[in-house]
Amino acid sequence: TFHEFLTICHNHGQMIKSGGTKLCNRSSPIDCNGCFPNISPASFLRRERFIKAMLELADHYVSPSEFLANRFIDWGMKAEKMSVIENGLDIDQRAKDRPLSKSQPRRSRFAFFGQLTMFKGADILLDAVGRVPEEIWGDDARLMIFGGNLDRQPEEYQEKVHDLIEKAGERVRFYGAYQNTEMPKLMELADWTIIPSIWWENSPVVIQEAFFHGRPMICSNIGGMAEKITDGVNGLHFRVGSAEDLADRMIEVLSDNKAWDRMREGIPSVTTYEECAEQHLAQYREVLETRRQSAKAASLQTVASTA
Template sequence: MHVVLVVDHAFINGGQAKVALDAGLGLRARGHRVTVFAAVGPADPRLAEAGIRVVCLGQDDIASTKNRFAFAVQAIWNTHAARRLAQELAGLDPADTVVHVHAFAKALSPAIGVSLRASGLPLLYTVHEFFLVCPNGGFYDYPAKAICHRTPMSAACIATNCDARSYPRKLLRVVRHAALDHVAGMRRLFPHIVTISALQEKVIAPHLPATTVFHRVDNPIAVAPVPPRDGPPGDFLFVGRISDEKGAPVFAEAARRAGVRPVFVGDGPAAAELAARYPEAVILGWKDEAAVHALMRQARALVFPSVWYEGQPLTVYEALACGAPVIVSDACAGREAVEDGETGFWFRSGDADALAAHLVRLKDDALAARMSRAAHARYWAAPLTRDNHLDRITAVYDLVLRAAGAAARGRTPHRPAVAALP
């Protein structure tokens, strides 16, 4: 088949792009035709080397732009991207082409929705975040430091400054979302949606058409298999952006109450304040993947205290693969990977005392060792490998193509249950 991957960035700058581009490389290696359509470069050289057609517009994102007014216009309605995408999709065969959208909110804009609809090609969208249904993309009120339960684009939503930076930027996003919904019609554009956690589907389903078909496809995890650890457990570890929504201050406070040393791998807007308030905390900064996995293999547990929904936090799965139990907030999708009391613990989101109680429990070396063995065994019984990811996504592509073909012929195809996908 021919898979057209639509992404904001043609290089790996985070989890979204990594999943999309790595899948593209894997699909090409399996013999499929792959096109990557992106706004922001430079393109990952591996794509062209693998024989993937790359269409990169050479545009800016918010981090690279030198003209914020021009970028604001682009973010609301990227006319150039819409025109080029329409040209790229023109003439493609709907019998063997799937257009898979991974990202649009950072550069491509909702304008691509008009081109996608006009193409008449089978469409698929992966929900890495919530920009398809929420103006700020996260169902999170940054100033209030709490999950947002307001109806997107309601009067209460529009009147609330939930943005991480300013209310004017929130209003810009409201305008963009109005274009997304009322001009591009993107919420009603994708009959098939890929989610990466059950929580994600629960959050977005009420805001999409009742006929939407959801497919669960886990993201791949790149962790080399190693034997279960047999050494003494080390420190409690946090890996990620040191920010309020990630729950970093909650971990630091809980560690103090539990009398343990918190170790942070990462950086972020709360790092300086956290270091000043909790001088006992060890802040290592960002580390490469190999170094992070080495720290996970030594950790007593990974602490994942995120106070917002998340999508499918890969850090949780990486830790389990490395044999580290995980203590996870019950508000985020990371809890789906953790069997409470067996491979880690859930705790009440934002509650430092509840987290501290689990830190105290895992001071017990015997319990930490038992949970480490269980975490390692459970993960490797069904690992989230790239091959498993490719098997699942190609099964979804086949289903999308069959459904589109049947719709074109005016009948409904027999569709196996999503749970039956390999």
């Protein structure tokens, strides 16, 4: 089962050009040498051939998203050996809707869940919040950030995030790291969930969690995020890395009191871990049957050739 691009990309499996945030659309020995000049194209070619030889030993591959599957197929993996099975979710308690009041009738609470790394785009989100006009933001809107490990990021990025939080003032609440078991209660505080990642993402679990709890989403318009979240149906897309475009999407939902109900109706059902397990078992049975038939055919061919 594939969950990232580590076999394809030497840059921590991010498919991002080293030394910056530029997205990488393909992997080749020449392209990889451009990111790592100290490693020759020939070395990257040997790496690629070795990894592909090892992967070829598998009878079948599973990906949690079409996007990730297609990346591996474009890299040279056999499409007929690839299946897409969504990750299963193991949650019993469903979050209640946030109660509204006559004085605060809007679905105006936004939440970010995840690691505070530059690739997750928290700085983009904080920048966007500061761009929403005061008359639209109002007294009821709020961004809640649930996540940790900012202290492990480069000092320059830490300072940038702290400056943006200070600039945003009362618009932002920072809650720190959380446990997965807390998610239902935390979701009850939010109306919208935002994924501002600047890397591709493949099948972020937070999408399934938000959908399970009935929360529409706003996400970057690339990768597994754009695949899972349908623009205008169960959420909104914004141009990756653009605080201006994200601010426009936030203005859009803050200005339309019917947007939340409309997009909530478009939220799909979420795959449970039991359903995920059954799909994997069905795939295993199919692979085993294919191997059995191949072995039988080979045996008959051997008998025929020796008769």
